[in-house]
Amino acid sequence: MAHIRGPKVNLSDKEKDEFDNITMDQIMAMDNAKKLLKLRDYMLQEGFQPTADAAEGRLRSLGVAAALGESNPSIQTRDQREEARAASKNLAAWAREQRDVEKERGSKRGSFLPKVGLFEKTGNTSEGTINVTGNPSNNDTDAKHPSLVSSFPPPRQFPTTDASSVASSMQSSTSSSSSSKKGATTAALPPKPTSEDTRRFIERNLNLDEDEREALADLERNRGNEHFRAREFIEAIEKYTGALGVLPLPPPASEFQSAAPASSPSRLPASAKRRRDLLVALHSNRAAAYVMSKLWAEAELDSSSALAWDPCNLKALLRRATARFEQSKLKEALEDVEEMLKLDGEVKEAVDLKNKIEKKLDLTVRKRIQIQEDDEEEEEEEEEE
Numbered sequence: 001m002a003h004i005r006g007p008k009v010n011l012s013d014k015e016k017d018e019f020d021n022i023t024m025d026q027i028m029a030m031d032n033a034k035k036l037l038k039l040r041d042y043m044l045q046e047g048f049q050p051t052a053d054a055a056e057g058r059l060r061s062l063g064v065a066a067a068l069g070e071s072n073p074s075i076q077t078r079d080q081r082e083e084a085r086a087a088s089k090n091l092a093a094w095a096r097e098q099r100d101v102e103k104e105r106g107s108k109r110g111s112f113l114p115k116v117g118l119f120e121k122t123g124n125t126s127e128g129t130i131n132v133t134g135n136p137s138n139n140d141t142d143a144k145h146p147s148l149v150s151s152f153p154p155p156r157q158f159p160t161t162d163a164s165s166v167a168s169s170m171q172s173s174t175s176s177s178s179s180s181k182k183g184a185t186t187a188a189l190p191p192k193p194t195s196e197d198t199r200r201f202i203e204r205n206l207n208l209d210e211d212e213r214e215a216l217a218d219l220e221r222n223r224g225n226e227h228f229r230a231r232e233f234i235e236a237i238e239k240y241t242g243a244l245g246v247l248p249l250p251p252p253a254s255e256f257q258s259a260a261p262a263s264s265p266s267r268l269p270a271s272a273k274r275r276r277d278l279l280v281a282l283h284s285n286r287a288a289a290y291v292m293s294k295l296w297a298e299a300e301l302d303s304s305s306a307l308a309w310d311p312c313n314l315k316a317l318l319r320r321a322t323a324r325f326e327q328s329k330l331k332e333a334l335e336d337v338e339e340m341l342k343l344d345g346e347v348k349e350a351v352d353l354k355n356k357i358e359k360k361l362d363l364t365v366r367k368r369i370q371i372q373e374d375d376e377e378e379e380e381e382e383e384e385e
Contacts, residue, residue: 009042020222027054047212198238202245210248217247233289240286250275253309280310287319299323314340330361
């Protein structure tokens with residue numbers, strides 16, 4: 001269902017960030033009519049009718065005079081005052097309902113482990129503010145390694161985790177994925193979504209057109225980043241999963257890898273690259289959330305999904321190396337770290353992790369040698385007897 005668009009609204013980066021992450025309680029507390037009008041028009045422009053309705057309801061609760069910037073309340077008609085009171089009452093009831101939902105959701109927090117649902121999508125590298133280790137960061141960009149600044153993800157069950165096999169599996173599944181009303185392919189819903197709310201969110205928004213779904217996916221990514229910074233990793237995973245569920249698929253990864261060189265005009269449209277970048281960011285970001293939740297297998301799969309579309313993504317390489325190290329896949333972890341250092345030899349996290357891996361490998365080899373020597377000594381003693 002297409003939303004009615006409001007007038008074009010130009011926002012500063014600060015205003016856009018505030019509006020993208022605004023809550024019902026914050027809307028109800030606002031008393032700046034001009035700001036509320038701007039919020040309403042922006043949400044209409046972005047296609048978020050419920051939030052626009054909430055802003056308009058708050059405007060009405062302030063009174064028509066306040067909404068129009070007038071100082072004389074006597075110009076309000078009786079019908080307008082009644083309408084404002086009714087709107088305020090409805091908005092308050094809605095806000096209570098939203099708080100109840102959030103309270104119930106909070107009571108369940110930590111009571112389950114998120115399932116892995118690998119969507120065929122690609123993600124935006126205009127990522128939030130998460131560094132390679134997955135720790136919250138206050139910087140929106142990293143001057144030296146802009147690609148290391150933030151990304152997390154969702155995964156699909158692949159028989160192997162190398163980039164080529166993941167890409168092949170993702171491409172083959174693309175042909176059987178569902179289509180939107182405009183024929184745009186989107187990732188199939190995972191068999192067991194992380195939560196009922198996420199499943200409903202995906203199903204409810206699949207009828208939007210491609211551009212609306214892309215904008216919604218980017219908005220959910222930003223919300224996931226906010227949860228990540230607040231160390232609410234399960235909630236962040238939910239947001240990234242929902243974003244991956246509604247994001248329209250870009251062309252297969254092979255088309256990007258075989259596209260014309262940078263010196264020539266690409267035959268792929270800008271929207272394809274934008275969606276690929278967003279898909280990569282979502283998978284990489286979700287991997288970071290899985291790392292922070294110590295869900296190593298899920299983190300490895302999500303990182304592999306990101307690398308299927310962007311093999312040189314340093315963040316995804318580091319996160320997969322970390323996940324593999326924690327699963328004692330030392331050889332594979334070392335390969336990831338060495339690949340990182342080929343791309344950039346000054347990534348401190350990669351150097352530190354390589355030292356840890358080599359130390360553990362050395363200990364493993366020593367233990368094997370010691371066990372072998374002990375076995376040989378036992379055999380010699382038995383022969384002497």
